Amino acid sequence: MFTSCYKAVFTCLFCVTTAFSVFADSPRAAYEQARQEAxxxxxxxASYGxxxxxxxxxxxxRRGWHIDSQVQKDDKSxxxxxxxRKGDDTLLAVTGTASxxxxxxxxxxxxxxxxGTAGKTARKDGVRRVHAGFDHYTTTLLAAPMAARP
Known part of the structure; x- marks a missing residue:
């Protein structure tokens, strides 16, 4: 079961990165774009348990990335x-609706x-607006203490 799931994920990743890499300017740029997408x-x-x-x-x-997992809980979310993190590269993954x-x-x-910049959600008063659940979630996430670089 686990092996077939792993193969399916790898096949999906391969197809997606191959399809989008044709839009790159050069073979090197195509490789870099495919690497970043993968x-x-x-x-x-990896953001799910x-x-x-x-x-x-x-x-x-195994590929040399240091992963710092954070959970910020309060009464609402x-x-x-x-x-x-690996060298100068940092990736952030946020778990979606899971509870x-x-x-x-x-x-x-x-x-x-x-x-922040919430796009075209400004009302006539010029204040950008988002739904309260999103605002609370991002405020909670942004308030999380970050570990020092390894």
């Missing part, structure tokens, strides 16, 4: 994310002012 796919998979996520984290560690607390936070839909 790393991002591995990190996205299931067997494929564990396998992805183990593979990244549970923000989970992983930072992977009842996340679902409750997602359903907190009234809009609130957001201090």
């Amino acid at each position: 790393l991002c796919a591995w990190m996205a998979m 299931d067997r494929p996520g564990l396998a992805a984290r183990q593979e990244l560690v 549970e923000a989970k994310f992983h930072l992977a 009842l607390a996340d679902i409750k936070s997602d359903l907190n839909l009234h809009s609130v002012a957001y201090g």
Whole structure:
């Protein structure tokens, strides 16, 4: 079961990176783009606690990445994310909706002012707005203490 899941993930990653690499300017740029897309796919998979996520984290560690997993809990949400570092490169993967607390936070839909750049959500007063669940989740995530570089 695990081997077939691993093969399916690898096949999917290979197809996606091959398809998008044709848009690059040169063979070197195509390689770099495919490498970055594959790393991002591995990190996205590694952000979950299931067997494929564990396998992805183990593979990244085997390839020299240092992974720092964070969970920021409060009464409204549970923000989970992983930072992977290798040399000057840093990847961030944020776990999506994965628990009842996340679902409750997602359903907190009234809009609130957001201090970042929320695109074209500005109302007539010029204040950018996002849904309250997103604002709380990102505020929780951004307040997390970061470990020093290894």
